[in-house]
Amino acid sequence: MAFSRGVRGGMFLRSFAIQGSWNYRTLLGAGLAFTLLPALRELYRDDPARLDDAVRRHSGVFNGHPYLTPMAVGALAVLEQEGADAALIERFKSAIRGSLGTLGDRLIWAGWRPVCLLFSIGLLLTGVRWWVVATIFLVLYNTGHLLLRAWGFRLGLERGRSVAEQLRRSTVPGLQRMVSTFGAFLLGLLLPLLAVGGIASARLVWPWVGAAALAAFLGARYGESVRRPIVFALAGFALVGLLLGIVI
Amino acid sequence: MAIVLFRVDERLIHGQVVVGWGTVLHPDVFVVVDDELAESGWEQELYCLGLPPQMEARFASVTQAREQLPGWQTGWPRVLVLTRNVRTMRRLLEGVALPGVEVNIGGLHFAPGRRAVLPYVYLSDEERDDVEALATEGVSVSARDLPSTRATHLAQLLGSE
Amino acid sequence: MIGWLAVALLGGLVGLDSTAFPQAMFSRPLIAGALAGLVFGHPLDGMMAGAALEIFALIILPVGAARYPEAGTGAVAAAAAYAQALGAGPRPALLLLAVVFGLGWERIAGVSVILLRRENERLVARDAREPPGAEEVERRHLGAMAIDLLRGALIAGAGGLVGAFLLRALGPLWALGSVTAAGVLTVAATGMVAAALPLFGGFRDRRLVFVVGLICGSLLLLLA
Numbered sequence: 001m002a003f004s005r006g007v008r009g010g011m012f013l014r015s016f017a018i019q020g021s022w023n024y025r026t027l028l029g030a031g032l033a034f035t036l037l038p039a040l041r042e043l044y045r046d047d048p049a050r051l052d053d054a055v056r057r058h059s060g061v062f063n064g065h066p067y068l069t070p071m072a073v074g075a076l077a078v079l080e081q082e083g084a085d086a087a088l089i090e091r092f093k094s095a096i097r098g099s100l101g102t103l104g105d106r107l108i109w110a111g112w113r114p115v116c117l118l119f120s121i122g123l124l125l126t127g128v129r130w131w132v133v134a135t136i137f138l139v140l141y142n143t144g145h146l147l148l149r150a151w152g153f154r155l156g157l158e159r160g161r162s163v164a165e166q167l168r169r170s171t172v173p174g175l176q177r178m179v180s181t182f183g184a185f186l187l188g189l190l191l192p193l194l195a196v197g198g199i200a201s202a203r204l205v206w207p208w209v210g211a212a213a214l215a216a217f218l219g220a221r222y223g224e225s226v227r228r229p230i231v232f233a234l235a236g237f238a239l240v241g242l243l244l245g246i247v248i
Numbered sequence: 249m250a251i252v253l254f255r256v257d258e259r260l261i262h263g264q265v266v267v268g269w270g271t272v273l274h275p276d277v278f279v280v281v282d283d284e285l286a287e288s289g290w291e292q293e294l295y296c297l298g299l300p301p302q303m304e305a306r307f308a309s310v311t312q313a314r315e316q317l318p319g320w321q322t323g324w325p326r327v328l329v330l331t332r333n334v335r336t337m338r339r340l341l342e343g344v345a346l347p348g349v350e351v352n353i354g355g356l357h358f359a360p361g362r363r364a365v366l367p368y369v370y371l372s373d374e375e376r377d378d379v380e381a382l383a384t385e386g387v388s389v390s391a392r393d394l395p396s397t398r399a400t401h402l403a404q405l406l407g408s409e
Numbered sequence: 410m411i412g413w414l415a416v417a418l419l420g421g422l423v424g425l426d427s428t429a430f431p432q433a434m435f436s437r438p439l440i441a442g443a444l445a446g447l448v449f450g451h452p453l454d455g456m457m458a459g460a461a462l463e464i465f466a467l468i469i470l471p472v473g474a475a476r477y478p479e480a481g482t483g484a485v486a487a488a489a490a491y492a493q494a495l496g497a498g499p500r501p502a503l504l505l506l507a508v509v510f511g512l513g514w515e516r517i518a519g520v521s522v523i524l525l526r527r528e529n530e531r532l533v534a535r536d537a538r539e540p541p542g543a544e545e546v547e548r549r550h551l552g553a554m555a556i557d558l559l560r561g562a563l564i565a566g567a568g569g570l571v572g573a574f575l576l577r578a579l580g581p582l583w584a585l586g587s588v589t590a591a592g593v594l595t596v597a598a599t600g601m602v603a604a605a606l607p608l609f610g611g612f613r614d615r616r617l618v619f620v621v622g623l624i625c626g627s628l629l630l631l632l633a
Binding site: 016019020021022023025026029030031033034037040041048051052056059066105109111113114117118120121124129130131133137138141142145180181182183184185186187188189190191192193194195196198199200201204208211212213215216217218219220222224226227230231233234235240241242244245246248 | 526601603
């Protein structure tokens, strides 16, 4: 017996709020129980005690990339339906939570999201109107976002505990490589547009462009460790500009 | 020695280990030592999902791992050994640990019966005993979630309670 | 007054979107900045301030329990302040000041996220041995989201007011001229974008596509 349309839809919609009560002890814990509730309510309709048991079972530590959690939710609903025992469910949860996090971090947080953002910033700097930029970003980004959620949810419901096999054979790992290659290209493309003053709507002369090129070299070389020095330097400059104004 | 790290982390193969430690230590192989996992194909598949393509994971029971340990220590692939709890690490290293071997603990989260030692390390009483047993073997046990954070010497921390 | 209420509402939704619901990424500084600017009739300026803050936020990944600034609500505050204070000084100088303010305020916002997550721990994970039943879990989970909405509104609303006050007071004092302000911001932004290269594998792995991108970008600039 498969879950009804209403139950599946309910879980899918709730999965958007799975991080709603993020906390340092159980991470997504309560959110996972919240997302699974439509299925649990259906399965344990006549047995409130078992329902509460199931909710407790799923309120424990859980984590994972939010866009990939529907896959775990689908698989867990199937495991509950099959009457799998609590120990097996716990093992499934701890096996999948790290992997979904790592996979999603690389695919989305370090891939799809910055790529869409760099692309949109590029559009802005080449003079595309603000609302067109905003629309393109939101539509482009969320098309990927929603497809990933829907695909994962269906995979979880179809495959249950063996989702991983299917996922490994899917195009997702190759996709990640493609997205990040495109990201490196876009980043290169954007740097000249920025270096001439795009972000401040200005056309700068070469000493500034040279300094920007040097900053780009340092950024590419040292990565995220340049953030703090750059932030402090920027704040320092602002302070100097203001203090001079007060003194003069 | 080609074992780059012994790590106790209940999440086993996941971001902190793959990205955090992986990019600093450059392991070629993650060896997960766990009796249950060594026999469970679908669970192994799940754990391997987060692995970048150039890295490999192997799963071994404690007995298998104890046999292969000398080979890992002298062989060429860089091995990162993972267990999901302190007990398994103790069973792995008891009697065979080279003095001065370091065991890294990170990512033991809250569970009933466990108390907080550090924000990312919760230990039960039995686990505290295991840490002390490892320490008396000459193993240096420290807690450190990422290479970029400071290591906390665990035996001292527990002893001072 | 209506304007600032709209900013607070936007901040609440942006705060919610950042982590809790639905993560559609209108909480990114680029978009949130444009919307905040729109409240005071300057959406393009808002988006520019947002884009500058976005560049600083690109490399911040929400991984694990690490502490990180909340760029979305910070950008709402900074972009609203910038749009509201436009005219109080040379535009590039105000933009620079708004960005610096945003970078500071997003840290305050980040602290509020940590406090909320501790509060959530009390709310939904207080006693893992005997957690509440179905209805109670549902109620508390939704409650946590309501608190998050309120948090975002307060942080962004208060930040916008403080920021606008500061920009109006300090903007006229700027003594280094427009070109210097634009130049400094440009150098910082270029360095920060380049610092995102490790996200995509780093220079050593990706130098070929990266350099091809650089060349294409330079050509684009020459043609334009």
